[in-house]
Amino acid sequence: MRPTRQRRAVSEALSAFDDFRSAQQIHDLLCSRDDKVGLATVYRTLSALADAGEVDVLRNEDGESLYRRCSATHHHHLVCRACGATVEVEGPAVERWTRAIAREHGYAQVSHELEIFGTCPACLGSHDVPHDGPHDRADG
Amino acid sequence: MRPTRQRRAVSEALSAFDDFRSAQQIHDLLCSRDDKVGLATVYRTLSALADAGEVDVLRNEDGESLYRRCSATHHHHLVCRACGATVEVEGPAVERWTRAIAREHGYAQVSHELEIFGTCPACLGSHDVPHDGPHDRADG
DNA sequence: TCCCGATTTGAGAACCGTTCTCGAAAGGGT
């Protein structure tokens, strides 16, 4: 993969956020910086980064894909419903539990998805919503 | 909510499946039975059932919503990537763990999403895919 | 430095699941 100007721009834009952002939000940020990158290229680059395991992807309740640069090790996310503030969490017990459940039912090649949603301390304090609005998601 | 012919049809169609199905698949089933129900009505009815907690919803990796009639108690799903065969599973330990993690970081109003994906015993045995194809989903 | 084939880009169209629109049809209470 060639380190083109566009790909570097997308990668840097991702680093500018510490929470999950949509492809369009990243594109908007680049536009506001007069970084000329096509929307299709943003989508392509984010997909490539996701495939390479360099970013995590999750879907909000509208089905929109949200991206975030994360640590390489397996982990889950604790996400604020109001402002999107994200904490990476690990749960060896949960990993063991899912494997056990799968084995119990004879399922192989097991993977799992787990996200935790809530309201972060900052948003509990102030009732107005920070920056650009909620990255909401339904209960599970 | 009035028990109209259309709503009854959608509800019965749901019962005809024991795995997660899309609105369009349910609409197709109704059409093949010459049950005249508009697609919009199928969507509306499924949303209403989901809001009422009578069906569970999950999204496949394409962002498509899949519906399944489930038990009313809180549970998660063990889903076969190949045929969609679904087992409802409970994990009190996981419920406790998510609450603990959230509390630890000061998050309130906590909810979570957890799905487990794998290949079911039947699909491990026969390598051809049953019925109408995989309801696939990415790793978590 | 220039050339060349391969890769990448981007504007806009296409795609597709879902929701909206709004006039028509159906329900239910009286």
Add this chain to the structure above:
DNA sequence: ACCCTTTCGAGAACGGTTCTCAAATCGGGA
């Protein structure tokens, strides 16, 4: 039967994402 409200449904609209394909760009070799 009447009336008012809810529901229906065909098709348009919507919105995020992917595709198209000609033009731009890149990297390596001569």
